[in-house]
Amino acid sequence: MPELPEVETIVRGLQGPLQGLVIESIELFSTSMLGEVTADDFIAALTDSRIKKIERRGKYILFKLQKGQKSFTLAVHLRMTGNLIYCSKRPMTRPRHTRAVFLFHNESFLFFTDVRKFGSFRILDDNQKTIFLSCLGVEPLSPAFSEQTLQKLIEGKKTSIKAFLLNQKYICGIGNIYADEILYRSSLYPEKPLPKLSKKEIANLWHNIREVLMEGIKAGGTSTRDYRNAAGEKGDYQKHLLVYGKAGQKCRRCCSIIQRIKVAGRGTYYCPGCQPN
DNA sequence: CGGATTTCCTGCATGC
DNA sequence: TGCATGCAGGAAATCC
Known part of the structure:
Protein backbone atom coordinates (compact mmCIF):
# COMPACT_ATOMS: atom_id res chain seq x y z
CA MET A 1 0.00 0.00 0.00
CA CYS A 135 -7.65 19.52 3.89
CA LEU A 136 -4.40 17.64 4.45
CA GLY A 137 -2.54 17.70 7.75
CA VAL A 138 1.09 18.53 8.42
CA GLU A 139 3.89 16.81 6.48
CA PRO A 140 5.61 14.67 9.12
CA LEU A 141 9.07 15.08 7.56
CA SER A 142 8.80 18.84 7.12
CA PRO A 143 10.26 21.40 9.56
CA ALA A 144 6.67 22.43 10.34
CA PHE A 145 6.22 19.13 12.18
CA SER A 146 7.91 19.77 15.51
CA GLU A 147 7.46 17.97 18.79
CA GLN A 148 5.26 20.90 19.85
CA THR A 149 3.18 20.52 16.68
CA LEU A 150 2.43 16.92 17.62
CA GLN A 151 1.73 17.90 21.21
CA LYS A 152 -0.81 20.49 20.05
CA LEU A 153 -2.46 18.13 17.56
CA ILE A 154 -2.99 15.52 20.26
CA GLU A 155 -4.30 18.03 22.79
CA GLY A 156 -8.04 17.87 23.33
CA LYS A 157 -8.63 14.79 21.15
CA LYS A 158 -10.03 11.63 22.65
CA THR A 159 -9.57 9.10 19.86
CA SER A 160 -7.12 6.18 19.86
CA ILE A 161 -3.50 6.78 18.94
CA LYS A 162 -3.77 4.53 15.88
CA ALA A 163 -6.90 6.25 14.54
CA PHE A 164 -5.09 9.55 15.08
CA LEU A 165 -2.02 8.45 13.11
CA LEU A 166 -4.20 7.21 10.23
CA ASN A 167 -6.23 10.42 10.01
CA GLN A 168 -4.79 12.40 7.10
CA LYS A 169 -6.20 15.72 8.30
CA TYR A 170 -3.90 15.68 11.35
CA ILE A 171 -0.65 14.26 9.94
CA CYS A 172 -0.59 13.20 6.31
CA GLY A 173 1.11 10.22 4.72
CA ILE A 174 0.97 7.58 7.45
CA GLY A 175 -0.97 4.42 6.51
CA ASN A 176 -1.65 1.09 8.15
CA ILE A 177 1.80 -0.47 7.84
CA TYR A 178 3.86 2.46 9.10
CA ALA A 179 1.33 3.26 11.84
CA ASP A 180 1.83 -0.21 13.34
CA GLU A 181 5.61 0.00 13.07
CA ILE A 182 5.65 3.49 14.63
CA LEU A 183 3.47 2.35 17.56
CA TYR A 184 5.57 -0.74 18.14
CA ARG A 185 8.75 1.28 18.23
CA SER A 186 7.06 3.76 20.56
CA SER A 187 5.84 0.96 22.89
CA LEU A 188 2.28 2.25 22.58
CA TYR A 189 -0.83 0.08 22.55
CA PRO A 190 -2.72 0.98 19.33
CA GLU A 191 -6.05 1.58 21.10
CA LYS A 192 -4.50 3.81 23.76
CA PRO A 193 -6.59 7.01 23.99
CA LEU A 194 -4.70 10.22 23.25
CA PRO A 195 -5.44 11.82 26.67
CA LYS A 196 -3.49 8.98 28.32
CA LEU A 197 -0.23 9.80 26.51
CA SER A 198 2.46 11.34 28.66
CA LYS A 199 4.61 14.18 27.39
CA LYS A 200 7.55 11.79 27.24
CA GLU A 201 5.54 9.28 25.19
CA ILE A 202 4.55 12.03 22.75
CA ALA A 203 8.16 13.15 22.40
CA ASN A 204 9.18 9.56 21.71
CA LEU A 205 6.30 9.10 19.26
CA TRP A 206 7.34 12.23 17.38
CA HIS A 207 10.86 10.88 17.02
CA ASN A 208 9.64 7.47 15.84
CA ILE A 209 7.17 8.86 13.29
CA ARG A 210 10.04 10.61 11.59
CA GLU A 211 12.55 7.81 12.01
CA VAL A 212 10.30 5.05 10.66
CA LEU A 213 9.17 7.13 7.66
CA MET A 214 12.77 8.12 6.85
CA GLU A 215 13.89 4.49 7.10
CA GLY A 216 11.03 3.54 4.80
CA ILE A 217 12.18 6.04 2.20
CA LYS A 218 15.79 4.94 2.56
CA ALA A 219 14.74 1.34 1.88
CA GLY A 220 12.70 2.41 -1.16
CA GLY A 221 9.34 1.63 0.44
CA THR A 222 7.55 -1.55 1.52
CA SER A 223 6.50 -4.19 -1.03
CA THR A 224 4.28 -6.55 0.94
CA ARG A 225 2.39 -7.28 -2.23
CA ASP A 226 1.63 -4.84 -5.04
CA TYR A 227 3.85 -1.83 -4.48
CA ARG A 228 6.52 -1.10 -7.10
CA ASN A 229 8.60 2.02 -7.68
CA ALA A 230 8.55 4.08 -10.88
CA ALA A 231 10.94 1.61 -12.49
CA GLY A 232 8.69 -1.33 -11.58
CA GLU A 233 11.04 -2.60 -8.83
CA LYS A 234 10.12 -3.72 -5.29
CA GLY A 235 11.11 -1.81 -2.20
CA ASP A 236 13.06 -3.35 0.68
CA TYR A 237 11.37 -2.14 3.83
CA GLN A 238 9.24 -5.30 4.18
CA LYS A 239 12.50 -6.91 5.37
CA HIS A 240 12.64 -4.42 8.24
CA LEU A 241 9.04 -4.72 9.46
CA LEU A 242 8.87 -5.77 13.10
CA VAL A 243 5.12 -6.24 13.66
CA TYR A 244 3.05 -5.61 10.53
CA GLY A 245 1.85 -8.93 9.10
CA LYS A 246 3.69 -10.88 11.81
CA ALA A 247 0.76 -12.29 13.83
CA GLY A 248 1.75 -15.51 15.61
CA GLN A 249 5.48 -14.77 15.39
CA LYS A 250 7.73 -13.95 18.32
CA CYS A 251 8.53 -10.33 19.10
CA ARG A 252 12.21 -9.66 18.41
CA ARG A 253 12.51 -7.61 21.59
CA CYS A 254 10.59 -9.58 24.22
CA CYS A 255 9.62 -12.90 22.57
CA SER A 256 5.89 -12.38 23.20
CA ILE A 257 3.62 -13.53 20.38
CA ILE A 258 2.59 -10.73 17.99
CA GLN A 259 -1.20 -10.27 18.03
CA ARG A 260 -3.61 -9.08 15.38
CA ILE A 261 -6.64 -7.03 16.38
CA LYS A 262 -8.96 -4.59 14.64
CA VAL A 263 -8.52 -0.89 15.39
CA ALA A 264 -10.25 1.93 13.52
CA GLY A 265 -11.48 -0.74 11.09
CA ARG A 266 -7.95 -1.87 10.16
CA GLY A 267 -6.00 -5.02 10.79
CA THR A 268 -3.58 -3.99 13.52
CA TYR A 269 -0.47 -5.84 14.62
CA TYR A 270 1.17 -5.26 17.99
CA CYS A 271 3.27 -6.92 20.66
CA PRO A 272 1.36 -7.43 23.93
CA GLY A 273 4.68 -7.47 25.80
CA CYS A 274 6.15 -4.26 24.40
CA GLN A 275 2.85 -2.42 23.90
CA PRO A 276 0.83 -3.23 27.03
CA ASN A 277 -2.82 -2.26 27.22
C1' DC B 1 -20.32 15.88 16.89
C1' DG B 2 -17.80 11.83 16.25
C1' DG B 3 -16.85 7.14 16.05
C1' DA B 4 -18.34 3.03 13.53
C1' DT B 5 -19.78 0.95 9.39
C1' DT B 6 -20.29 0.59 4.49
C1' DT B 7 -18.73 1.23 -0.12
C1' DC B 8 -15.63 0.80 -3.96
C1' DC B 9 -12.78 -3.65 -6.29
C1' DT B 10 -10.06 -7.87 -7.39
C1' DG B 11 -6.87 -11.51 -6.15
C1' DC B 12 -5.66 -14.72 -3.16
C1' DA B 13 -5.89 -17.83 0.97
C1' DT B 14 -8.79 -20.91 3.17
C1' DG B 15 -11.86 -24.71 3.86
C1' DC B 16 -14.94 -28.22 2.47
C1' DT C 1 -9.74 -29.78 -8.40
C1' DG C 2 -13.31 -26.64 -7.88
C1' DC C 3 -16.17 -23.63 -5.80
C1' DA C 4 -17.84 -20.42 -2.25
C1' DT C 5 -16.43 -17.44 1.25
C1' DG C 6 -13.89 -14.04 3.57
C1' DC C 7 -10.37 -10.93 3.83
C1' DA C 8 -7.08 -7.09 2.50
C1' DG C 9 -7.64 -1.60 2.89
C1' DG C 10 -7.70 4.62 1.97
C1' DA C 11 -10.92 7.67 2.07
C1' DA C 12 -15.55 9.28 1.30
C1' DA C 13 -20.31 8.61 2.38
C1' DT C 14 -23.54 7.14 5.43
C1' DC C 15 -25.24 5.46 9.73
C1' DC C 16 -26.22 5.68 14.54
Whole structure:
Protein backbone atom coordinates (compact mmCIF):
# COMPACT_ATOMS: atom_id res chain seq x y z
CA MET A 1 0.00 0.00 0.00
CA PRO A 2 1.60 3.22 -1.05
CA GLU A 3 2.07 5.38 2.04
CA LEU A 4 4.39 8.35 2.41
CA PRO A 5 7.68 6.46 1.84
CA GLU A 6 6.33 4.61 -1.20
CA VAL A 7 4.80 7.72 -2.77
CA GLU A 8 7.98 9.67 -2.07
CA THR A 9 10.03 6.93 -3.76
CA ILE A 10 7.74 6.97 -6.80
CA VAL A 11 7.89 10.77 -7.07
CA ARG A 12 11.68 10.76 -6.86
CA GLY A 13 11.77 8.12 -9.56
CA LEU A 14 9.47 10.06 -11.88
CA GLN A 15 10.92 13.55 -11.43
CA GLY A 16 13.98 12.99 -13.62
CA PRO A 17 12.43 11.15 -16.56
CA LEU A 18 9.12 13.02 -16.72
CA GLN A 19 10.27 16.59 -16.10
CA GLY A 20 9.45 18.72 -19.13
CA LEU A 21 7.75 15.98 -21.14
CA VAL A 22 4.62 16.74 -23.13
CA ILE A 23 1.66 14.35 -23.06
CA GLU A 24 0.99 13.33 -26.65
CA SER A 25 -1.89 10.96 -26.01
CA ILE A 26 -3.70 9.03 -23.30
CA GLU A 27 -5.28 5.60 -23.50
CA LEU A 28 -7.80 4.58 -20.83
CA PHE A 29 -8.74 0.99 -20.03
CA SER A 30 -10.89 1.94 -17.06
CA THR A 31 -12.63 5.13 -16.00
CA SER A 32 -13.13 4.27 -12.35
CA MET A 33 -10.27 6.56 -11.25
CA LEU A 34 -11.81 9.59 -12.97
CA GLY A 35 -14.76 9.97 -10.63
CA GLU A 36 -17.44 12.15 -12.25
CA VAL A 37 -15.14 13.27 -15.06
CA THR A 38 -15.73 11.64 -18.45
CA ALA A 39 -12.92 9.93 -20.33
CA ASP A 40 -13.22 12.47 -23.17
CA ASP A 41 -12.96 15.44 -20.81
CA PHE A 42 -10.01 13.93 -18.97
CA ILE A 43 -8.11 13.18 -22.16
CA ALA A 44 -8.91 16.58 -23.66
CA ALA A 45 -7.72 18.39 -20.53
CA LEU A 46 -4.35 16.64 -20.34
CA THR A 47 -3.38 16.07 -23.96
CA ASP A 48 -0.62 18.49 -25.12
CA SER A 49 0.13 19.62 -21.57
CA ARG A 50 3.71 19.79 -20.31
CA ILE A 51 4.89 18.36 -17.00
CA LYS A 52 6.53 21.23 -15.15
CA LYS A 53 7.05 19.58 -11.81
CA ILE A 54 6.15 16.49 -9.78
CA GLU A 55 5.76 16.63 -6.04
CA ARG A 56 4.27 14.68 -3.16
CA ARG A 57 1.77 15.85 -0.58
CA GLY A 58 0.72 13.19 1.93
CA LYS A 59 -0.05 10.14 -0.18
CA TYR A 60 -0.87 12.23 -3.25
CA ILE A 61 1.34 12.61 -6.30
CA LEU A 62 0.93 16.09 -7.75
CA PHE A 63 1.78 16.62 -11.41
CA LYS A 64 2.05 20.33 -12.09
CA LEU A 65 1.05 20.75 -15.72
CA GLN A 66 1.00 23.60 -18.17
CA LYS A 67 -0.98 23.93 -21.37
CA GLY A 68 -0.56 27.25 -23.16
CA GLN A 69 -1.02 29.91 -20.51
CA LYS A 70 -3.06 27.61 -18.29
CA SER A 71 -1.43 25.88 -15.36
CA PHE A 72 -3.16 23.15 -13.40
CA THR A 73 -2.48 20.07 -11.31
CA LEU A 74 -3.19 16.37 -11.73
CA ALA A 75 -3.50 14.85 -8.25
CA VAL A 76 -3.02 11.08 -8.28
CA HIS A 77 -3.86 8.86 -5.31
CA LEU A 78 -2.74 5.24 -5.64
CA ARG A 79 -4.88 3.96 -2.73
CA MET A 80 -3.88 0.33 -2.07
CA THR A 81 -2.78 -1.25 -5.32
CA GLY A 82 -2.05 1.60 -7.70
CA ASN A 83 1.36 1.91 -9.38
CA LEU A 84 2.91 4.37 -11.82
CA ILE A 85 5.52 2.69 -13.98
CA TYR A 86 7.71 4.64 -16.39
CA CYS A 87 9.10 3.01 -19.54
CA SER A 88 11.54 4.91 -21.76
CA LYS A 89 10.26 2.90 -24.73
CA ARG A 90 7.21 0.83 -25.54
CA PRO A 91 7.34 -2.48 -23.66
CA MET A 92 6.52 -5.77 -25.41
CA THR A 93 3.35 -6.12 -23.37
CA ARG A 94 1.41 -3.80 -21.11
CA PRO A 95 1.86 -4.39 -17.39
CA ARG A 96 -0.94 -6.42 -15.79
CA HIS A 97 -3.97 -4.40 -14.67
CA THR A 98 -3.02 -1.36 -16.74
CA ARG A 99 -5.85 1.17 -16.38
CA ALA A 100 -4.27 4.13 -18.17
CA VAL A 101 -1.30 4.78 -20.44
CA PHE A 102 0.28 8.19 -21.03
CA LEU A 103 2.38 8.50 -24.18
CA PHE A 104 4.87 11.37 -24.31
CA HIS A 105 6.38 13.25 -27.23
CA ASN A 106 9.72 11.51 -26.77
CA GLU A 107 8.03 8.09 -27.29
CA SER A 108 8.25 7.13 -23.62
CA PHE A 109 5.32 5.82 -21.57
CA LEU A 110 3.78 6.07 -18.13
CA PHE A 111 1.57 3.17 -17.10
CA PHE A 112 -1.00 3.42 -14.35
CA THR A 113 -1.78 -0.05 -13.04
CA ASP A 114 -4.28 -0.76 -10.29
CA VAL A 115 -5.57 -4.21 -9.38
CA ARG A 116 -8.43 -3.02 -7.18
CA LYS A 117 -9.35 0.11 -9.13
CA PHE A 118 -9.45 2.30 -6.03
CA GLY A 119 -6.90 4.79 -7.32
CA SER A 120 -8.04 8.28 -8.27
CA PHE A 121 -7.04 11.04 -10.68
CA ARG A 122 -8.25 14.57 -10.09
CA ILE A 123 -7.64 17.62 -12.21
CA LEU A 124 -7.41 20.79 -10.12
CA ASP A 125 -7.01 24.43 -11.11
CA ASP A 126 -4.77 26.52 -8.85
CA ASN A 127 -7.71 27.61 -6.73
CA GLN A 128 -9.09 24.09 -6.28
CA LYS A 129 -5.59 22.86 -5.52
CA THR A 130 -5.25 25.27 -2.60
CA ILE A 131 -8.54 24.12 -1.11
CA PHE A 132 -7.68 20.48 -1.77
CA LEU A 133 -4.31 20.71 -0.03
CA SER A 134 -5.72 22.66 2.91
CA CYS A 135 -7.65 19.52 3.89
CA LEU A 136 -4.40 17.64 4.45
CA GLY A 137 -2.54 17.70 7.75
CA VAL A 138 1.09 18.53 8.42
CA GLU A 139 3.89 16.81 6.48
CA PRO A 140 5.61 14.67 9.12
CA LEU A 141 9.07 15.08 7.56
CA SER A 142 8.80 18.84 7.12
CA PRO A 143 10.26 21.40 9.56
CA ALA A 144 6.67 22.43 10.34
CA PHE A 145 6.22 19.13 12.18
CA SER A 146 7.91 19.77 15.51
CA GLU A 147 7.46 17.97 18.79
CA GLN A 148 5.26 20.90 19.85
CA THR A 149 3.18 20.52 16.68
CA LEU A 150 2.43 16.92 17.62
CA GLN A 151 1.73 17.90 21.21
CA LYS A 152 -0.81 20.49 20.05
CA LEU A 153 -2.46 18.13 17.56
CA ILE A 154 -2.99 15.52 20.26
CA GLU A 155 -4.30 18.03 22.79
CA GLY A 156 -8.04 17.87 23.33
CA LYS A 157 -8.63 14.79 21.15
CA LYS A 158 -10.03 11.63 22.65
CA THR A 159 -9.57 9.10 19.86
CA SER A 160 -7.12 6.18 19.86
CA ILE A 161 -3.50 6.78 18.94
CA LYS A 162 -3.77 4.53 15.88
CA ALA A 163 -6.90 6.25 14.54
CA PHE A 164 -5.09 9.55 15.08
CA LEU A 165 -2.02 8.45 13.11
CA LEU A 166 -4.20 7.21 10.23
CA ASN A 167 -6.23 10.42 10.01
CA GLN A 168 -4.79 12.40 7.10
CA LYS A 169 -6.20 15.72 8.30
CA TYR A 170 -3.90 15.68 11.35
CA ILE A 171 -0.65 14.26 9.94
CA CYS A 172 -0.59 13.20 6.31
CA GLY A 173 1.11 10.22 4.72
CA ILE A 174 0.97 7.58 7.45
CA GLY A 175 -0.97 4.42 6.51
CA ASN A 176 -1.65 1.09 8.15
CA ILE A 177 1.80 -0.47 7.84
CA TYR A 178 3.86 2.46 9.10
CA ALA A 179 1.33 3.26 11.84
CA ASP A 180 1.83 -0.21 13.34
CA GLU A 181 5.61 0.00 13.07
CA ILE A 182 5.65 3.49 14.63
CA LEU A 183 3.47 2.35 17.56
CA TYR A 184 5.57 -0.74 18.14
CA ARG A 185 8.75 1.28 18.23
CA SER A 186 7.06 3.76 20.56
CA SER A 187 5.84 0.96 22.89
CA LEU A 188 2.28 2.25 22.58
CA TYR A 189 -0.83 0.08 22.55
CA PRO A 190 -2.72 0.98 19.33
CA GLU A 191 -6.05 1.58 21.10
CA LYS A 192 -4.50 3.81 23.76
CA PRO A 193 -6.59 7.01 23.99
CA LEU A 194 -4.70 10.22 23.25
CA PRO A 195 -5.44 11.82 26.67
CA LYS A 196 -3.49 8.98 28.32
CA LEU A 197 -0.23 9.80 26.51
CA SER A 198 2.46 11.34 28.66
CA LYS A 199 4.61 14.18 27.39
CA LYS A 200 7.55 11.79 27.24
CA GLU A 201 5.54 9.28 25.19
CA ILE A 202 4.55 12.03 22.75
CA ALA A 203 8.16 13.15 22.40
CA ASN A 204 9.18 9.56 21.71
CA LEU A 205 6.30 9.10 19.26
CA TRP A 206 7.34 12.23 17.38
CA HIS A 207 10.86 10.88 17.02
CA ASN A 208 9.64 7.47 15.84
CA ILE A 209 7.17 8.86 13.29
CA ARG A 210 10.04 10.61 11.59
CA GLU A 211 12.55 7.81 12.01
CA VAL A 212 10.30 5.05 10.66
CA LEU A 213 9.17 7.13 7.66
CA MET A 214 12.77 8.12 6.85
CA GLU A 215 13.89 4.49 7.10
CA GLY A 216 11.03 3.54 4.80
CA ILE A 217 12.18 6.04 2.20
CA LYS A 218 15.79 4.94 2.56
CA ALA A 219 14.74 1.34 1.88
CA GLY A 220 12.70 2.41 -1.16
CA GLY A 221 9.34 1.63 0.44
CA THR A 222 7.55 -1.55 1.52
CA SER A 223 6.50 -4.19 -1.03
CA THR A 224 4.28 -6.55 0.94
CA ARG A 225 2.39 -7.28 -2.23
CA ASP A 226 1.63 -4.84 -5.04
CA TYR A 227 3.85 -1.83 -4.48
CA ARG A 228 6.52 -1.10 -7.10
CA ASN A 229 8.60 2.02 -7.68
CA ALA A 230 8.55 4.08 -10.88
CA ALA A 231 10.94 1.61 -12.49
CA GLY A 232 8.69 -1.33 -11.58
CA GLU A 233 11.04 -2.60 -8.83
CA LYS A 234 10.12 -3.72 -5.29
CA GLY A 235 11.11 -1.81 -2.20
CA ASP A 236 13.06 -3.35 0.68
CA TYR A 237 11.37 -2.14 3.83
CA GLN A 238 9.24 -5.30 4.18
CA LYS A 239 12.50 -6.91 5.37
CA HIS A 240 12.64 -4.42 8.24
CA LEU A 241 9.04 -4.72 9.46
CA LEU A 242 8.87 -5.77 13.10
CA VAL A 243 5.12 -6.24 13.66
CA TYR A 244 3.05 -5.61 10.53
CA GLY A 245 1.85 -8.93 9.10
CA LYS A 246 3.69 -10.88 11.81
CA ALA A 247 0.76 -12.29 13.83
CA GLY A 248 1.75 -15.51 15.61
CA GLN A 249 5.48 -14.77 15.39
CA LYS A 250 7.73 -13.95 18.32
CA CYS A 251 8.53 -10.33 19.10
CA ARG A 252 12.21 -9.66 18.41
CA ARG A 253 12.51 -7.61 21.59
CA CYS A 254 10.59 -9.58 24.22
CA CYS A 255 9.62 -12.90 22.57
CA SER A 256 5.89 -12.38 23.20
CA ILE A 257 3.62 -13.53 20.38
CA ILE A 258 2.59 -10.73 17.99
CA GLN A 259 -1.20 -10.27 18.03
CA ARG A 260 -3.61 -9.08 15.38
CA ILE A 261 -6.64 -7.03 16.38
CA LYS A 262 -8.96 -4.59 14.64
CA VAL A 263 -8.52 -0.89 15.39
CA ALA A 264 -10.25 1.93 13.52
CA GLY A 265 -11.48 -0.74 11.09
CA ARG A 266 -7.95 -1.87 10.16
CA GLY A 267 -6.00 -5.02 10.79
CA THR A 268 -3.58 -3.99 13.52
CA TYR A 269 -0.47 -5.84 14.62
CA TYR A 270 1.17 -5.26 17.99
CA CYS A 271 3.27 -6.92 20.66
CA PRO A 272 1.36 -7.43 23.93
CA GLY A 273 4.68 -7.47 25.80
CA CYS A 274 6.15 -4.26 24.40
CA GLN A 275 2.85 -2.42 23.90
CA PRO A 276 0.83 -3.23 27.03
CA ASN A 277 -2.82 -2.26 27.22
C1' DC B 1 -20.32 15.88 16.89
C1' DG B 2 -17.80 11.83 16.25
C1' DG B 3 -16.85 7.14 16.05
C1' DA B 4 -18.34 3.03 13.53
C1' DT B 5 -19.78 0.95 9.39
C1' DT B 6 -20.29 0.59 4.49
C1' DT B 7 -18.73 1.23 -0.12
C1' DC B 8 -15.63 0.80 -3.96
C1' DC B 9 -12.78 -3.65 -6.29
C1' DT B 10 -10.06 -7.87 -7.39
C1' DG B 11 -6.87 -11.51 -6.15
C1' DC B 12 -5.66 -14.72 -3.16
C1' DA B 13 -5.89 -17.83 0.97
C1' DT B 14 -8.79 -20.91 3.17
C1' DG B 15 -11.86 -24.71 3.86
C1' DC B 16 -14.94 -28.22 2.47
C1' DT C 1 -9.74 -29.78 -8.40
C1' DG C 2 -13.31 -26.64 -7.88
C1' DC C 3 -16.17 -23.63 -5.80
C1' DA C 4 -17.84 -20.42 -2.25
C1' DT C 5 -16.43 -17.44 1.25
C1' DG C 6 -13.89 -14.04 3.57
C1' DC C 7 -10.37 -10.93 3.83
C1' DA C 8 -7.08 -7.09 2.50
C1' DG C 9 -7.64 -1.60 2.89
C1' DG C 10 -7.70 4.62 1.97
C1' DA C 11 -10.92 7.67 2.07
C1' DA C 12 -15.55 9.28 1.30
C1' DA C 13 -20.31 8.61 2.38
C1' DT C 14 -23.54 7.14 5.43
C1' DC C 15 -25.24 5.46 9.73
C1' DC C 16 -26.22 5.68 14.54
